Amino acid sequence: MVNLCMHISLPIPHKPAHHSYTTFHGRATTMLYTRRSSSTRCNGMPSAQTTTVAVPTRRSANYKPSFWDFNYIQSLTTQYTEERHSKRVLELIARVKMLLLHQEMEGDRRLDLIDDLQRLAISHHFEQEINKILNSIYHENCYDAKDRDLYTTSLEFRLLREHGFLVSQDVFDCFKNEKGDFKASLCDDRRGVLELYEASFLLTHGEETLELANEFATKHLQRIVEEGGDDHNLLERVRYALDLPIHWRIQRPNARWFIEAYGRRSEMNPTILELAKLEFNITQSMHQQELKLISRWWKQTRLCEKLPFARDRIVECYLWTLVGGLSQPQYGYSRIMATKANILITLLDDIFDVYATLEELHLFNDVIHRWDLEAVNQLPNYMQICFLTLNNFINEMACDVLKEQDILIIKYLRKSWQDLCKSFMQEAQWHAEGHTPTLDKYINNGWISSSVPVILSHTFFLITNPIQKTAVESLYQYQDLVRCPAVILRLANDLATSPNEMERGDVAESIQCYMKESGASVEEAREHARFLIWKSWKRMNEERVGNFQFPKEFIKKAVDLGRMAQYMYQLGDGHGIQNPHIKDRISSLFFESIV
Structure with missing residues (x-):
């Protein structure tokens, strides 16, 4: 088991010379100023001399400090780390599994249940049951146009495609008229049009029916919002979908909104709602503990102190890893390491995009490209500490993977950072040339x-x-x-x-x-x-x-x-x-x- 408390140990560098962070239009340039000094003439009388010194005038993006400082993160406490909550979750999971496997539940209700579990971000507890149900639907359903309604067809299509089943867009042909357009009468089925809209975002190139479905559904959903109505829950879902469809949304952030919306529904299941709330809070407590570890690492590196021009965004960087697919409990170590990578990406971006001179960037990019530790001496102090932190991070991660899987990945990790800096360098060059x-x-x-x-x-x-x-x-x-x-x-x-x-x-x-x-x-x-x-x-x-x-x-x-x-x-x-x-x-x- 990998130790989550690993920290990067760095030597404390000499304090860099003070720089003036000035906002102006253009990349960092070099400004000349004269410094008067005294020397002694041969007769013993002092004389004034002037020396021209080059001082880089640097930009600043005027980034604001983080909303959540070190002390705030370290002070976080929660009751949801207690064992009694974990035991209750297991009880609720067992009840929901029985509900999923209930043989008498109608097909469309079972589809609604699967959709709810996914949008509540608790479906990972029921992967086997869900896959079994969808596999049965896929192989038993002949997609006969008789007795099919728009809502069920669209929901079924979306869920099957989301889980990798190759369902043809032809299932929607029965809802078209002789001209090949979707029937105007479908607009009376507001739930169906909303679900058709959601299904259309799983299209691939050349699927004209789904392109038409998207245009048709978007137009009528916008009309629903304009006209309003008494069904406030439906209106809320329509507005939410028009902002961003389900297929383009991340489960966990979406879950907070959907838990609240689900709780207002008349057909809400109390067991499912309790499980969703409890799961959300327990998971949140786990993320708070990981943020504490990351913030301690961040403080120990002293990067915020040594690179004051850069963004302090450890919480946002953690959000990228969590929401970007690493939300489940077993990915704790992965979240911490990926967050460190995101923090270093942000620092490099600010060096290339805002602070460094073009000459410094050429030196830095060359050191990264050759990964030459000896050449680090040529870099200014702030680049030295950034490079050494990056190098230590890569070595730490490569060592962990080597211990777990007996494969050395240092050259691959370095290539990733080399490619990134090369692309940053190209943008800096375009900027310097005004191109x-x-x-x-x-x-x-x-x-x-x-x-x-x-x-x-x-x-x-x-x-x-x-x-x-x-x-x-x-x-x-x-x-x-x-x-x-x-x-x-x-x-x-x-x-x-x-x-x-x-x-x-x-x-x-x-x-x-x-x-x-x-x-x-x-x-x-x-x-x-x-x-x-x-x-x-x-x-x-x-x-x-x-x-x-x-x-x-x-x-x-x-x-x-x-x-x-x-x-x-x-x-x-x-x-x-x-x-x-x-x-x-x-x-x-x-x-x-x-x-």
């Missing part, structure tokens, strides 16, 4: 600078057992399973952060690249970015069921990372600026239990 690349060139570099390849490579080694060399080689070919969530993250990030980053003079992003290349307006460019996200999701849906090179668990994590991107940037920049929306989301997820 706006074409959209294709920007994305071809930007999906790597999104950091998704680094995150997924570490995730692969943290959760895969046994590690197959052929799978590792495929991983570093950066196939669509890696590219698709990376493109989604890059574009979602740009949509949320572009105005702020352009204001402070950062490198042109996808919006600006497309505007310059095509002459499009800002809104047209933003709409094009949304279209590219839509395309990437279609390709990722194919990877979910058609990729056999990687374990299913890793594929799920890759898909979840695409979901996490849209969650983090749905309401603005949730990582850098720390907008109020993400503060509320994090507080409800990590710090506020459900009553």
Whole structure:
């Protein structure tokens, strides 16, 4: 069992010279100033001399301190670590299993139950039972158009596709008219239209029926919101779906909202509700303990002190790992190590994007590329401590994997960071030259600078057992399973952060690249970015069921990372600026239990 309390031990470096952090438009440059000094003439009288000294004038993004400081995190307490709560969970799980396996439960009610369990984030307790039910439905259902309603057909289609069953879009043909359009009479079935909308997001390239379904359902759901009505629960679900569909959402953050919505339903099952609340609170207590460990590591590295220009975002970095697919209890060590990786990614991003001069970046990128420990002496102090922390982290993780699986992964981990820094360097070079690349060139570099390849490579080694060399080689070919969530993250990030980053003079992003290349307006460019996200999701849906090179668990994590991107940037920049929306989301997820 890997010790979660491992810490990186670093020598304390000499205190760096004081820098002035100045906000201006443009990357860090060098400013000259004269310093007067005295010397002694041959007659013994002092004389004034001037020396020209180069001092870098550096930028600052004016990042605010973390909402949650070290003392706050260390002070967290909860009752849900007590054994009595764990025993109660086991009792409730047994009752829900009996409910799932009840032979007299009608088919559509069983589908509703599975959907509820998934959206309440407790379905992992019932994987065998759920797979058995869906497998039976898939093999016994001939999809006869007779007596099929829109709601049941759509829900069944979505659940089966979510679990990897190859269900044809043709199941919706019975709801079309002679012209091939969806029948107008379907609009009377509001629940059915909502479920059709949710099902349409599992489409792949070339599935025109599902494209039509999405257009049809979106149009009528928007009309439902405009018209209002007495069914407030349905209206709430419609608004929530239009904000982001289920297939693009992460289970655990979605669970908090759904637990509250489920509790207001007239057909709510008290046993299921109690289990969902208790599970949420127990899991929250586990995450609080892990945050304490991570915050102690962060304090011990002294990176926040030595790199004061960088973002202090350990809670947000932990959120990326938790929501990005590592939410289940058995991934405790994986969450801690992946969070450390995310913290280091954030530091590197701020070095390349904000603080360092171009000359320093060339030196740093060269040291990373050659992984030359001797050359670290050439770097400024703040880069030295960052590099050594990164090197220690890689060695620690590689040592842990070596002990567990007898495979040495140092060269693979280093390659991930080398590729990331190379992409950061390209963006810094474009910025220094005042160059706006074409959209294709920007994305071809930007999906790597999104950091998704680094995150997924570490995730692969943290959760895969046994590690197959052929799978590792495929991983570093950066196939669509890696590219698709990376493109989604890059574009979602740009949509949320572009105005702020352009204001402070950062490198042109996808919006600006497309505007310059095509002459499009800002809104047209933003709409094009949304279209590219839509395309990437279609390709990722194919990877979910058609990729056999990687374990299913890793594929799920890759898909979840695409979901996490849209969650983090749905309401603005949730990582850098720390907008109020993400503060509320994090507080409800990590710090506020459900009553």
